[in-house]
Amino acid sequence: MYLFGASGHCKVIIDIIENENKQKIDAILDDNPKNNTLVNSNVIKPDSVKFKATDSLFIAIGNNYIRKKISQLYKLKSPVLTHPKAIVASSVKIGEGTVIMAGSIINPDVIINKHCIINTGAIVEHDSVLESFVHISPNASIAGNVEIKEGTHVGIGSCVIQGVKIGKWVTIGAGAVITKNIPDYAVVVGNPGRIIKYNKEYE
Incomplete structure (x- = not known):
């Protein structure tokens, strides 16, 4: 390995x-x-x-x-890594190359795709879907039925309310509170979250 x-x-x-x-x-x-x-x-x-x-x-x-x-x-297989002090419901689906770090909680029927990071103490609630290459930072909280598209970074200590849809390659700043849908490539800060600029479009 x-x-x-x-x-x-x-x-x-x-x-x-x-x-x-x-x-x-x-x-x-x-x-x-x-x-x-x-x-x-x-x-x-x-x-x-x-x-x-x-x-x-x-x-x-x-x-x-x-x-x-x-x-x-590199077209090699990549394991799923889960810290023994993480809590992951039995119905959670996790793609290859994803890491679930210590103290994080993943509740039932969550889908986490490939090469994601669920960082220390993060929470992902029931029925949420994370596409590939998403990073949920330490102590961030994702409520139920949230959708997060590819490449989005949810900053440390931020939170997303239930049912919100977040686009691809979005950056959510530390401590932000997301109460409504966020378009692709947006950079969002504050409480409530507001868009301050846009990331470049990744191919």
Whole structure:
């Protein structure tokens, strides 16, 4: 098993793997490594590895756009990682490459697609749907029946009321309160949330 991205986020991923007693980490891949090791794992450049079909790769990068680009470059299987102190209902569906961090709560019939991050202490309530490459930051709360499209980043401590639809590649600022639908690419801050600008359109 390989990890991609020798960062602080990767340290959290390593901790989850160790807590879950999963397979050995062969190496951490990074295009511009600052150190040769991270948490006792070797850090190497990606082009130094000849992958086998049986290898797995977990993308340990917080940036949604970069995580998507790397997933398109490497066609390897990617595990779902769940911290043992997370609470995940049995009916939740989770796509490959997604991480569920410590203290988070995922309630019944939630659908979380590929390569998402449900960060420390986040809550995703019943029947919500998260598309791929979404990041729910620490202590953010998503109420029931919310839809969040691809690549959206929900900031630390923010909350989204029930039934809201949030577009793709949206950025929701720290502590924002989302009470109505948000269009694609919007940057939203405040309570109640207001759009202050738009992100560029990712392909």
